[in-house]
Amino acid sequence: MNTKPTNKPLANCNRQEDLVTFLYDEMSAAARREFETHLQECAACAAELQAFGRVREELGTWQVGLLPRTEVVIQRRKLDVLRELISLFPVWMRGAALIGAAAALVLVALSVLTLVKSNSQTPSTVAQTAAQPQATFTRAEVESLVKSEVAKAQSQMQQEFRAQLASFETQLNNDYQTRLQAVTSRVRSLETGKSRLIARDNRDESQIREWLADYRDTFGNAGNER
Amino acid sequence: MELSDDQIIERTLAGETDTFSLLVRRWERPIYGLSLRMLGREEDARDVCQETFIAAFRNLRKFRGDAKFSSWLYRIALNACHSRLRKHGGVSEQSLDQEDDDGRKFELADASAEAASEQMQRDQRASMVRKALQALPPEMRQVIVMKEYEEMTFAEISDVLQIPVSTVKSRLYTGLQQMRARLESLRGAL
Numbered sequence: 001m002n003t004k005p006t007n008k009p010l011a012n013c014n015r016q017e018d019l020v021t022f023l024y025d026e027m028s029a030a031a032r033r034e035f036e037t038h039l040q041e042c043a044a045c046a047a048e049l050q051a052f053g054r055v056r057e058e059l060g061t062w063q064v065g066l067l068p069r070t071e072v073v074i075q076r077r078k079l080d081v082l083r084e085l086i087s088l089f090p091v092w093m094r095g096a097a098l099i100g101a102a103a104a105l106v107l108v109a110l111s112v113l114t115l116v117k118s119n120s121q122t123p124s125t126v127a128q129t130a131a132q133p134q135a136t137f138t139r140a141e142v143e144s145l146v147k148s149e150v151a152k153a154q155s156q157m158q159q160e161f162r163a164q165l166a167s168f169e170t171q172l173n174n175d176y177q178t179r180l181q182a183v184t185s186r187v188r189s190l191e192t193g194k195s196r197l198i199a200r201d202n203r204d205e206s207q208i209r210e211w212l213a214d215y216r217d218t219f220g221n222a223g224n225e226r
Numbered sequence: 227m228e229l230s231d232d233q234i235i236e237r238t239l240a241g242e243t244d245t246f247s248l249l250v251r252r253w254e255r256p257i258y259g260l261s262l263r264m265l266g267r268e269e270d271a272r273d274v275c276q277e278t279f280i281a282a283f284r285n286l287r288k289f290r291g292d293a294k295f296s297s298w299l300y301r302i303a304l305n306a307c308h309s310r311l312r313k314h315g316g317v318s319e320q321s322l323d324q325e326d327d328d329g330r331k332f333e334l335a336d337a338s339a340e341a342a343s344e345q346m347q348r349d350q351r352a353s354m355v356r357k358a359l360q361a362l363p364p365e366m367r368q369v370i371v372m373k374e375y376e377e378m379t380f381a382e383i384s385d386v387l388q389i390p391v392s393t394v395k396s397r398l399y400t401g402l403q404q405m406r407a408r409l410e411s412l413r414g415a416l
Binding site for chain 1: 375
């Protein structure tokens, strides 16, 4: 912070940062006192401060009205759904898939290596094989071969994945049906039990009523006689 | 007891994704206000507000706890505003006609003629401020918006924009100077 008071115009005063700090009341008490002294001596700073105060007043006239409710709909990405689905599979299955993918990768790499080797045969070997049917591949052929192998592997993996998904769905459905049946039968058995209890209570109640009537007939009359 | 931003983030990351709505409710007004003043159009501000919270949710794991969540959120919102401004060539699409339409809506809300006249004057001043602010370069506009409307400290603005405090102050100074000149010229044109 420049603490040297000056009467020079603002362009040379070089206290622009102090001016905004003072304007927004973020100065320490000591710095504030010092800048207030400066303002008494520097007409340019004082005028600018007043003008900025008016700008701030004007800025205050633009107020935000009613806030529209922010609807945040989080759409899950396919990758997240897939990740969650994979996490549902048992660890051994995930491990097997990983090993399978790694094996496929190694297989592809080996095929490429074999092809590259066959392309880089020595001239004598080439001479020997010249008489035989053509067995070498161009780069484009190798690439297309690799692409087709990868596509095959991908399609196989997709098929396996779909089959696993279908089996998982069936398993879930079966599980759901079994649980539903269990809950339904439990509810039914509870309802039957409840009906039985109510019937028994009703029977007991009528027996007690009969017993009470008998008691009144027997002892009530005896009491009156006394 | 009210949960802190960090606690809400922790719970959201632990799988209680519904808790994130607490952050939305807490910060939607400041983010909407910032976007509206940066872009000048309510539809754009609404869209940016939504984009901001969706981006925040998706990237919540990347949020470093050593910074303030609000600073991170403001940064996302400002980036969204800047990309929208770039798409529109840096100029908001707000036209004077639209502003007049807004003014008429307010006018209808007031019953007495005097109140309506006062409201009209206020709307006119607000419309001038909106125009002057939209005409500022975005890097000055954002500093004025954060300081004046979001009432952030110089240090907080510096944290959001990741620039030194002295740069924040000099941008604010130049921005206020330009606002002053633009407001004077707009008043002169009336």
